[in-house]
Amino acid sequence: MEPIITVRGLRKNYGDKAVLKDINLDIYPGKIIGYIGPNGAGKSTTVKILTGIIQEYEGAVTAFGKNLRENILEVKSRVGYIPELAELYDLLTPREYLSFIGKLYHLQDGIIEERSRKMLESFGLADNMDQRMDSFSKGMKQKVLITSGLLHNPAIVIMDEPLSGLDANAVILVKELLQALKQEGKTIFYCSHMMDVVEKVSDRIVLINDGSIVADGTIDELRQNNADTLEQIFSRLTSGGNQVQKADDLAAAMSDR
Amino acid sequence: MVMLFSALWRSMGADIEQLRAILKVRLLMDDRRPAGIGRQQRKGRKRYSIVSVIIYCLMGCGYMFLLVAVKDRVLSLTLYFSAFLTIITLMLIADFSSVLFDSRDKYILFPRPVNDRTLVLSRMLHIFIYLFRIVLPMSLPGWIALGFLDGWKSCLLFPLVVLLMIGFALFFVNGVYLLVLKVAKPEKFKDVINYFQIAIMALFFTCYYVLLPMIRRQQMQNLNIVDYPWVRYVPSYWLALCWSWIGYPVALTGTAPFSALAVLCPLAFMYALVRWLSPAFSRNMSGIDAVDVAENKKPGVKREAPGKFYLKLAYAFNRSDDERAGFMITWLQSSRSRAFRMKVYPTFAFIPVYFFYILTQNHTSLTHAFLHLRDHPKHIILLYMSSFVMINAINYIAISDQYKAAWVYYATPVEAPGKIMMGAFKAIWVKYFLPFFILISAFVLYIWGIAAIPDIILALVNVTLFVSCIARISQRHLPFSMMEQMKDRGSRVAKSVMVMLIPFTLGGMHYLTVDMLWLKFIFLVLSAILLWLVAGSYSNTSWENMISREAE
Numbered sequence: 001m002e003p004i005i006t007v008r009g010l011r012k013n014y015g016d017k018a019v020l021k022d023i024n025l026d027i028y029p030g031k032i033i034g035y036i037g038p039n040g041a042g043k044s045t046t047v048k049i050l051t052g053i054i055q056e057y058e059g060a061v062t063a064f065g066k067n068l069r070e071n072i073l074e075v076k077s078r079v080g081y082i083p084e085l086a087e088l089y090d091l092l093t094p095r096e097y098l099s100f101i102g103k104l105y106h107l108q109d110g111i112i113e114e115r116s117r118k119m120l121e122s123f124g125l126a127d128n129m130d131q132r133m134d135s136f137s138k139g140m141k142q143k144v145l146i147t148s149g150l151l152h153n154p155a156i157v158i159m160d161e162p163l164s165g166l167d168a169n170a171v172i173l174v175k176e177l178l179q180a181l182k183q184e185g186k187t188i189f190y191c192s193h194m195m196d197v198v199e200k201v202s203d204r205i206v207l208i209n210d211g212s213i214v215a216d217g218t219i220d221e222l223r224q225n226n227a228d229t230l231e232q233i234f235s236r237l238t239s240g241g242n243q244v245q246k247a248d249d250l251a252a253a254m255s256d257r
Numbered sequence: 258m259v260m261l262f263s264a265l266w267r268s269m270g271a272d273i274e275q276l277r278a279i280l281k282v283r284l285l286m287d288d289r290r291p292a293g294i295g296r297q298q299r300k301g302r303k304r305y306s307i308v309s310v311i312i313y314c315l316m317g318c319g320y321m322f323l324l325v326a327v328k329d330r331v332l333s334l335t336l337y338f339s340a341f342l343t344i345i346t347l348m349l350i351a352d353f354s355s356v357l358f359d360s361r362d363k364y365i366l367f368p369r370p371v372n373d374r375t376l377v378l379s380r381m382l383h384i385f386i387y388l389f390r391i392v393l394p395m396s397l398p399g400w401i402a403l404g405f406l407d408g409w410k411s412c413l414l415f416p417l418v419v420l421l422m423i424g425f426a427l428f429f430v431n432g433v434y435l436l437v438l439k440v441a442k443p444e445k446f447k448d449v450i451n452y453f454q455i456a457i458m459a460l461f462f463t464c465y466y467v468l469l470p471m472i473r474r475q476q477m478q479n480l481n482i483v484d485y486p487w488v489r490y491v492p493s494y495w496l497a498l499c500w501s502w503i504g505y506p507v508a509l510t511g512t513a514p515f516s517a518l519a520v521l522c523p524l525a526f527m528y529a530l531v532r533w534l535s536p537a538f539s540r541n542m543s544g545i546d547a548v549d550v551a552e553n554k555k556p557g558v559k560r561e562a563p564g565k566f567y568l569k570l571a572y573a574f575n576r577s578d579d580e581r582a583g584f585m586i587t588w589l590q591s592s593r594s595r596a597f598r599m600k601v602y603p604t605f606a607f608i609p610v611y612f613f614y615i616l617t618q619n620h621t622s623l624t625h626a627f628l629h630l631r632d633h634p635k636h637i638i639l640l641y642m643s644s645f646v647m648i649n650a651i652n653y654i655a656i657s658d659q660y661k662a663a664w665v666y667y668a669t670p671v672e673a674p675g676k677i678m679m680g681a682f683k684a685i686w687v688k689y690f691l692p693f694f695i696l697i698s699a700f701v702l703y704i705w706g707i708a709a710i711p712d713i714i715l716a717l718v719n720v721t722l723f724v725s726c727i728a729r730i731s732q733r734h735l736p737f738s739m740m741e742q743m744k745d746r747g748s749r750v751a752k753s754v755m756v757m758l759i760p761f762t763l764g765g766m767h768y769l770t771v772d773m774l775w776l777k778f779i780f781l782v783l784s785a786i787l788l789w790l791v792a793g794s795y796s797n798t799s800w801e802n803m804i805s806r807e808a809e
Contacts, residue, residue: 053667077670087661089586089737091593096585099568103582104669109568132593148665 002065004029004156004187005050010059012045019045021211023059029155032178032188034202036195036230038238042211043191047160050189051081063156077105080154082146084161084191090133094120094144097133098151105152112151119147123173138165146174150181157181158189163197175201199230209238269531270374279366279379284386313394316344321398324406330505334497335488337399342422342493344395345388347461349430350454353384357431358450377535381431388423410503418499424523425492432526435534438541446541451595459606483508495519574683579671580796583680587654587736588688594657596741601650605693608646612639634768636701636709640716641764643697647690647724654681655734656741663738674735675798681736682728682795686721694720711774712767715781719763722788729795733803 003026010023020042027033037043048054049061052072061068063075088097095116102112120126123143133141142165149157163171178188178201192198198205199219207215207222214237215222222233235243260280263273320340327333357380366376396419404412434450441449488494489512498507498516507513567588571581591597657663671677698713770776 051668053664073670073672076668079668081668083664083668087659087664089590089657089659089662091659092586092589096589100582100586100589101665101669103578103585104665104671106578106670 001028003027004064005189006060006062008060010046010049010057010061012042012049012054012057019211020049020057023208023211023213025206025213025216027187027189029187030182030185031203032182032190032201034198034205035189035191035208036193036198036205036234037208041208041238043208044160046208047081047158047189047191051079051158052076077152078155080149080152080157082149082157082159082162084164088133088141088145088148090136090141093130093132094125094147095129097144098148101148102151107152115151115153116147119150120144123147123170139167139170142166143170146177154186156187156189158191160191161193162190163192163194171197195229195231195234205230207234207237214238266378269378269528270372271378271531272372272375275371275375276379276382279371279375280382280386283379283383309391310394313391314397317395317398320395321402324399324402329508330407330411330500331494331497331507334500335491335494338418338422338493338496339491341392341395342426342496343461345392345423346426346430347458348391349384349388349426350457353387356380356384357434373535373538374531377435377538378531381427381530384431385423385427388427392419392423411500414499414503418496418519421499421519421523422493422496424527425496425519428523428526428530432530432534435530435538438538439534448595451599454599455602455606458603459610489515492519492522495522570687571680574687575680577676579673579676580680580683583677583736584684585680587681587684590657590737591650591654591685591688594737596656596658597650597653600653601646601689604646604649608639608642608693608697612642630704634705634712636705637712637716637764637768639697639701640694640713641720641761641767643690643694643716644720644724646693647685647720648727650685650689651682651724651728654685654736655739657737657739658741660738660740663735666735666738673797673799674803675733675796677735678728678733678798679792679796682725686724690720690724711777711781715767715777715784716764718781718784718788719767722784722791723763725788725791725795729791733795733798735803 005025005027007023007025010020011018012020023042023046035043035046045054049057050063050068052068052075055069055072063071064078066074068075089100092100095113098116099109099112102109102116117126117129120129120143123146125140125143128136128140133144136144142162146162149159163174166174175197178190181188182203190198190202202219204218205215205222206213215233219230222228222230239246260273260277266276267273320337323336323340324333327336357377359380396415400412400415403415433453437449437453438446486509489509494512495515495518498513499519501507501513501516567585571584571588575581575584591601666674666677694717701709701713767777767780770780
C-alpha cells in the first residue's frame with residue numbers, strides 16, 4: 001500500500017532555534033496515528049506544516065502522492081484540520097460560521113446546510129444552530145470546530161488536542177467518531193497529551209521529543225514489558241522518568257529550605 | 258516617570274509595587290507585536306512613530322496659530338485648549354476606552370491579590386502614557402510660540418496646564434465609564450457604553466462644527482471674550498485662566514477664581530474615580546463578558562434569525578466562493594462586533610453635521626442658507642464626504658479581538674487572499690456605504706433636482722475608486738485577522754485626517770467640470786476604467802503579496 005502522507009527530512013527553524021530536526025514519516029491510509037510529545041517538542045509545528053498553515057520549511061512533504069508545496073490548494077481541500085483551543089469567530093452562529101467555512105471549501109449551500117445540521121444534531125447542538133457562539137461553553141465551541149473540520153468530507157483529518165474542553169460524554173462520542181471515520185477509510189493524525197486516549201485509539205504511535213522522532217510503532221512495539229503504559233513510556237523517553245524527584249524538588253522550592 | 262507620584266498613588270490606595278509591575282508588563286507587551294499566523298516576530302516600527310510625531314506636530318502647528326492670531330492671551334488659550342481638549346477627548350473615547358475594559362488579562366490579574374484601585378490606576382496610567390506621547394509633539398509648537406511671545410513665565414506654566422488638561426479629559430471620560438459600570442447591569446454594560454460613545458462622538462462633532470462658525474463669524478482679531486459670558490463654564494477657559502496667576506489680564510470680570518477649578522477638577526475627578534468608583538471594578542468587569550447562559554436556554558432569546566438576505570446579496574455581488582466567504586463574514590461580524598460599531602457608526606452622524614457646518618459657513622441664518630443652497634453646487638461636497646464612512650469602515654475590517662480565529666484562511670484551500678478581501682470590501686460597500694449614499698442622493702435630488710444625476714453617478718464611481726485605492730495600498734489584510742495594537746491607537750485619528758484630504762482633491766476636480774456634461778462623461782469613463790483596474794489588482798492580491806506587505 002502507498003502511504004497517503006510521506007515526510008522526508010523535514011526541518012523547521014525559528015530564527016536560530018531548530019524546532020524540527022529531520023523528521024521522516026510514512027502514514028498509511030485508514031490508520032489512526034497518535035502523535036505525542038512533550039510541550040514544545042514540535043507537534044504543533046508539524047501539524048501546521050501538514051495543514052499548509054506554515055509553508056516555509058526544509059525537506060519534502062507529499063500527500064496523496066503529490067508534493068505539498070506545489071499542490072497546496074488541492075491538498076488543503078482534502079485535509080480537515082481541527083485545532084486545539086476554540087479559536088473561532090464567536091459572534092457568528094454555528095450555522096453562519098459553518099456556512100462561511102463551507103464557502104472556503106467551495107461547498108454548495110445545500111450540502112453545507114444538510115451536513116452541518118446532521119453533525120450538530122449528533123453533537124446535541126441542534127437547538128443552538130442559530131445562537132451566537134459567544135454564549136457557548138468551550139466544549140460547545142469545540143464541537144462546532146470539529147464539525148467545521150469534517151464538513152468537506154476530508155480524506156485526512158488532522159486533530160490537535162481535539163478533546164480539550166469536552167465533557168466525558170463528548171469524549172466518548174469523539175472516540176467513537178474516530179473509529180467510525182477510520183472505518184470509512186479516513187486517515188487520522190491525532191495529536192494529544194491525553195495518553196490514555198491515544199493509547200486506546202491509535203493504530204500507531206509516534207513520539208516526538210525536541211524536534212526528533214524518538215519512538216514509532218504500535219503500542220505493543222513500544223512496550224518494553226507488558227506492564228508499561230503509554231504514560232510510562234512517554235515519561236521514560238522524554239524526561240528520563242525522574243518525575244517523582246522533580247515533584248519533590250518543586251514542593252521543596254516553596255519552603256525556602 | 259509616572260512613578261514619581263508614587264506617594265499620591267499610595268494615598269489613593271494603590272499598591273505601588275504591583276502598579277509598577279503591571280505597567281511595566283503592559284508597556285512591554287505593547288512593544289511586542291504578536292507573531293500571528295504566517296507572520297514573523299519583528300521589532301517595533303520606528304518609521305511609523307516618526308511619521309506620526311510629524312503629523313502631531315503639524316496638527317499642533319494648526320492649534321498654535323490660535324495663540325498667534327488672537328491678542329488676548331486668556332482668550333487665545335481658551336480657543337487653543339478647546340481645540341486640544343476636543344481632539345484628545347475624541348481619541349480617548351474612540352481609541353483608548355477599550356483599554357479600561359480590556360478583559361484579556363482577566364485570568365492573569367483577577368485571581369491575584371491585586372486591589373481594584375491598583376487595577377484601575379494601572380489602566381488609567383497606561384492610557385496616560387500613550388496620550389502623553391501624542392500630546393507632547395502636539396503641544397510642542399504651541400509651547401515654542403508661547404516662549405517667543407510671552408517669555409519664560411508663560412513657558413514654564415504651559416506644560417503644567419497641559420498635564421492638567423490631560424488629567425481633565427482622562428479622568429472625566431473614564432470616570433463616566435466607571436459610573437456607568439457601577440450603575441448598569443454588567444452584561445448590558447458594553448452595549449450601553451457603546452451607544453454612549455456613539456452619542457457622545459456625534460454630540461462632540463455637532464458642538465464643534467456648530468459652535469465654531471458662530472465664533473468665526475466675528476473676525477478673529479476683533480473677537481472679544483466679554484461677548485461670550487457663558488465661556489466661564491467651559492473647562493478650557495478655566496485652563497486658560499491659569500495665566501492670570503502670572504499677571505495676564507482677565508477680561509471677564511470676576512472669573513479669575515475659576516482658574517482654581519482647572520487644578521481642582523482633575524484632582525477631584527481622579528480622587529473620586531480611584532476612591533469611589535474603582536472598588537468592585539473587577540467584580541463588575543468579570544460580569545462584562547459573562548453572558549447569561551440561563552437566559553439563552555429559553556427559546557428565542559438572543560437567536561439570530563436565520564435570514565437569508567445577506568446570502569442572496571453574497572451571491573448577487575460576488576462571483577467566486579472565496580469572495581462570498583469574505584462577504585458573509587464581514588457582513589455578519591461588522592454589525593455584531595462592538596469595536597467595529599463603535600469606530601464606524603459615529604461617522605454617519607459626523608457627515609450631516611459637517612455638511613451643515615460648511616453650509617452655514619457664509620450665511621447669517623439657517624433659512625438664508627437653505628434658500629441659497631441651490632445657487633451653489635455644494636452637493637458635490639456632500640457626495641464626496643460620504644467616502645469618510647467607507648474609509649473608516651475599511652480601516653477597521655481587519656481588526657478583531659478574535660484575530661486568532663483567522664487560522665481558517667490559512668488551513669482552507671484559498672487560492673488568493675485578495676478574493677476574500679474583495680468580498681469583505683464589497684460587503685462594506687453594500688452594507689454601509691450604498692444605503693448612506695442613496696440617502697444622500699435622495700437629499701441631493703430633492704434640493705438640486707434631476708440635473709444632479711450625472712454628478713451623483715460620477716461621485717459614486719469616484720468615491721468607490723478612491724476607497725479601493727486606499728484598500729489596495731494600505732489595507733491588504735484578511736478580514737478580522739489582526740489585533741488592535743496599542744501603538745496604533747490614536748495614530749489612526751491622525752492618519753484619517755490626512756487621508757481625508759484626498760477625496761477633496763477628487764471632489765475638486767469634479768467641481769471643475771460642473772457645467773460641462775461632456776467632461777463629466779469623459780471623467781466618468783476614465784474613473785470607471787481605473788476602478789476596474791484597481792479592483793482587479795486588489796482582488797488578485799496573492800499570499801506572497803500579502804506576506805511581503807506584512808513584512809514591511
